[in-house]
Amino acid sequence: MHDYVDRKICVSILADLKLFPAVALLGPRQAGKSTLARELAKSLDHSVYLDLESQEDVAKLSNPELFLGMHAGSTVILDEVQTMPSIFPVLRSAIDRDRHPGRFLLLGSASRHLVNQSSESLAGRIGFVEMSGFLPDECPEDTDSLFKLLSRGGFPESFLAESDSDSYRWRQAFIKSYVERDLPLLGLGAPPQLIRRLWAMAAHLQGQVLNVSTLASSLGSSTSSIRRYLDFMEDALLLRLLPPWVGNLKKRLVKAPKLYLRDCGIAHALLSIKDRDEMMGHPGWGAQWESLVVESCLRWCPNATASFYRTSNGTEVDLVLESGARRVIIEAKASASPSVGRGFWTAVSDIDAFAAFICAPVATMYPLHDKVSVVPIVDLKRCLTEIGFAD
Structure with missing residues (x-):
């Protein structure tokens, strides 16, 4: 207990x-x-x-x-x-x-x-x-707790488990129960094996622009069925489909949403990642950090309009938050020495951002430009609150 x-x-x-x-x-x-x-x-x-x-x-x-x-x-x-x-x-x-x-x-x-x-x-x-699982501001403010949250996810029984192995077993049981019992009880009429495979494929596609046709082809199902299953899992708060920004620019913007699993611990269990060491060595480590940053921001800023920005030539930022006429950009970087390329600065200009934050696993906040800061995730909510975006 x-x-x-x-x-x-x-x-x-x-x-x-x-x-x-x-x-x-x-x-x-x-x-x-x-x-x-x-x-x-x-x-x-x-x-x-x-x-x-x-x-x-x-x-x-x-x-x-x-x-x-x-x-x-x-x-x-x-x-x-x-x-x-x-x-x-x-x-x-x-x-x-x-x-x-x-x-x-x-x-x-x-x-x-x-x-x-x-x-x-x-x-x-x-x-x-x-309501979601634990968020970064509900955990002790230290590096070990942050990486524990990243590795195990925010479900209380998983995060508070006695060991990594106990947490991993709990998450595997959670996935099995949801696929075989909970989703059918909520009304999802689909073969459990297919939903398990779809969920696992979604974990591999964490943070990527969704291509429903490719998913349907890989699973041997119709595009309309896969879209319906994804919509249902989004309604069940297991997935998030983040829409693209649709500002009035004379640029070709990506029109498909980005796909996220809302709990990175569940994503790790679907990818058979058992602990922090395996997480840090996995090629999807950056996508899991991005998922945590995006999900935390959207939970902290429930009244803001959220989207991502990406043009056909690859200029991209992970998250755009809008409140009234003001826009804030958030870019997730899973590095203690984060850097951004020309595309980031182009996006800041295109969107006319009021402020921009590069969220990374750093110890302290520091400025990169007069309206761009590198910030640890534990301080990001405070920054968003100060400018009127977070509750």
Whole structure:
């Protein structure tokens, strides 16, 4: 049993509970949603927790109107709510009778069905908060913890495991469970062996521009099927498809998205990378660092518009964040002595960036230009917060 680790996302959840009658906390299984909800319950005046994968708790909702009426003054926490879609109309009726904020906290393994169901039934009554595994600012600020996060990923059971071998076995079991049980339960109708191969191929393509036709050909499947599977896995918060920047430039820009696995520890398990030494020696090490930087920035800046910039002649930057009329560039470099080429400076000019950060595993932040800095990932959130991009 591990000690509880404070999660930064608590602030967002509590803020939404003061604003909306219902709040949905979405994330992949094992991201720590249930643990977080139980900790949050301690700070609420009155709360009741039900796990809808427990038959005992499901039985309590045999007459949901009566049960919810009995607890009208409490925050009712419903875990794995996607397993009981019939509850959403009941929640809507309960909220319409009493719209005071913080009545319901709904935990769900993210899926298109859950989001659509809750959005349709609870439109205007619900706020959504997305949860991932641990981020760099939730780990101790030292090099060992950072590389541990890179190697093992952010899922709590993996990151906090007693050893690298325990962490690796946990991630292999997680992948097997998701492919054989969880994704089918969420509604993905595809052969588990095919999804396992697709997931592994995605790990090999970490940070690359997506070519669905090539994937489909390699897997012996249709382009439309592979696109549908990728979209489903993105909805389940396992993958991220980062769109290209579409600014009004007289240049030919890449139009396909870039593909990322959202947890680098899961990517390493799919690539059979067992520990830090194997990670550092793998040719995909730079792509895994880029994945961590991109995913962290998008979690820290949920209200910014995110994209990547790449022209047909190869000029590229990893991440463009836009807020209003301002744009920030972030380039990931997996080197303690990072350098950038002419293409980076061209992109800074093309995009008219307000600021640019080169995120690398360095000890301290230092300037490279009047609006370009090299920054360690532990300081990147602070920099983005200071210029109004991060919460």
